[in-house]
Amino acid sequence: MRALGHPLCVGLDPYLDRLPTPFRRGAMAPQRPDTAHAVEEFCSRIIDLIAGDVAIVKLQVALFERLGGRGWGVLRRVIRYARAAGLLVLLDAKRGDIPETATAYAQAYLAPDALCGVDALTVNPYLGPDTVVPFLIAAEQAARGVIVLVRNSNPDSSAYQSVRTPAGPFFMVVAASLQRWQERLTQGTTGWSSLGVTVAATHAEDTEEIRVALPHALFLVLGYGAQGASAEAAIRGFRRGPAGLEGGMVSSSRPILFPVAASKRGARAWEHGVRSALTRAISDLGAAVA
Amino acid sequence: MRALGHPLCVGLDPYLDRLPTPFRRGAMAPQRPDTAHAVEEFCSRIIDLIAGDVAIVKLQVALFERLGGRGWGVLRRVIRYARAAGLLVLLDAKRGDIPETATAYAQAYLAPDALCGVDALTVNPYLGPDTVVPFLIAAEQAARGVIVLVRNSNPDSSAYQSVRTPAGPFFMVVAASLQRWQERLTQGTTGWSSLGVTVAATHAEDTEEIRVALPHALFLVLGYGAQGASAEAAIRGFRRGPAGLEGGMVSSSRPILFPVAASKRGARAWEHGVRSALTRAISDLGAAVA
Secondary structure, rough: OOOOOOOEEEEEOHHHHOOOHHHHHOHHHHHHOHHHHHHHHHHHHHHHHHHHOOEEEEEEEEEHHHEEEEHHHHHHHHHHHHHHHOEEEEEEEEEOOOHHHHHHHHHHOOOOEEEEEEEEOEOOOHHHHHHHHHHHHHHHHHHOOOEEEEEEEEEHHHHHHOOOOHHHEEHHHHHHOOOOHHOEEEEOOOEEEEEEEEEEEHHHHHHHHHHHOOOOOEEEOOOOOOOOOOOOHHHHOEEEOEEEEEOOEEEOOOOEEEEEEEHHOOOHHHHHHHHHHHHHHHHHHHHHHO | OOOOOOOOOEEEEOOOHEEEEHHOOOOOOOOOOOHHHHHHHHHHHHHHHHHHOEEEEEEHHHHHHOOHHHHHHHHHHHHHHHHHOOOOEEEEEOOOHHHHHHHHHHHOOOOOOOOOOOOEEEEOOOHHHHHHHHHHHHHHHHOOOOOOOOOOHHHHHHHHHHOOEOOEEEEHHHHHHHHHHHHEEEEOOOOOEEEEEEEEHHHHHHHHHHHHOOOOOOEEEEEEEOOOOOOOHHOOOOOOEEEEEEEEEEEOHHHHHHHOOOEEEHHHHHHHHHHHHHHHHHHHHHHOOO
């Protein structure tokens, strides 16, 4: 990200009903082999279009998982393809369970010999701070990253995450419980931790609170673009680094994957739409961190 | 459960390092085909041993997911085998995401044409009440069940779930937000809702609070047996039905799957150990609800 000069993370969300015309095959149903093939083709083409210009891609597991066993194969090949193209891969799986079970999830995605190894994984903390630890141990051992859900950008997340407690809003209870591990996983020379957290560009004031509690956590910033948050709101809590402001990755998916008018036209128009949206997001975020 | 006279739900958790001697093959690693085969054989044998005596089995997805694409195939075959044996299947997947993505997870597990269809699914609510709704809509349409994580039994879950808020402990914020859907999904003649919630036998006083908020929610009761909670604590919040106390299913896994001494001996000893543990749990819980 320092080398590229911007913190954009492209979210690769292959929603079947949104797939652009050039990729659509027949009835587009999760049960159909040609649908799985269309998803793979779409993901590969996006990777071709962003490689070299973006540091990290975030894959939404649900959209592969619903394709069944075939989807699992597609997911593995897309991960391999993205990494071969020089991209880091963040798997947005939001897994979480009691420690012994969490260890199995960590083994699936973060262990050196994981069957579906990625560079980082999103983790849901609802079962307690100790249930996040097996992921952190695996991340530490294999030099991978973990992004814990702390604050989300969908409007309804506030119903739980912003509930008042004696220690501040509920998300601050979660943030505070991660402090020790955030510190422990701050290794190497970047000054940043392998333990990251989600923050919402749509609630930038919350981001500042979270930054105070977790000074070294990389943010996965949600809600930029499609949900209307500005680049300035997205980089709240970033701080001056050797190449500009830094402190996380800003996710954007739909505006880049499915440029509105272009998605219903031919391959060339869609590709042009993707590249335009990508360039706009990069220059918007790049200017904000400059 | 009314016909069987007890609320036991067997948790089918094929932990590799705990698999009994008769099923072990070579090095037992997620990457090995013979390991996936051992898991399938173990699960099938458990189903043989409990079918007819238990109404529902709970499968822990993580332990299949870590076996990669092969694990997905094993999971589907085990689900089919359990249903053919007359068991209801609850998939313990703890999925949860923003609504559009939650819809994809619901399609994977709850839709009539799901590639991995089950009778009920566990759901993690951390992203907000609206993120549970796609699962509930799918459950309503396909007459399936959803179990929302509200209160868990692992000791550390209290660090988040019991945090004080103006509306009571945090888990009550979650419980209260589910009231409308609990009501809406109370259909048919049983008096119970297709929206269930987890409760912890290790925190039976919390169960009573949850029962007041959700009078028709079936409980998935955690923490009975291995975590030391009694049958009396496990059935807290149950109420008198046509065949005894009812109101949920009480999960037990390790004491039944891995009867301590017997797991290290031959097939016959292990099977005897499983049947003994099963009979003990059934008579313990059966006496409590009689």
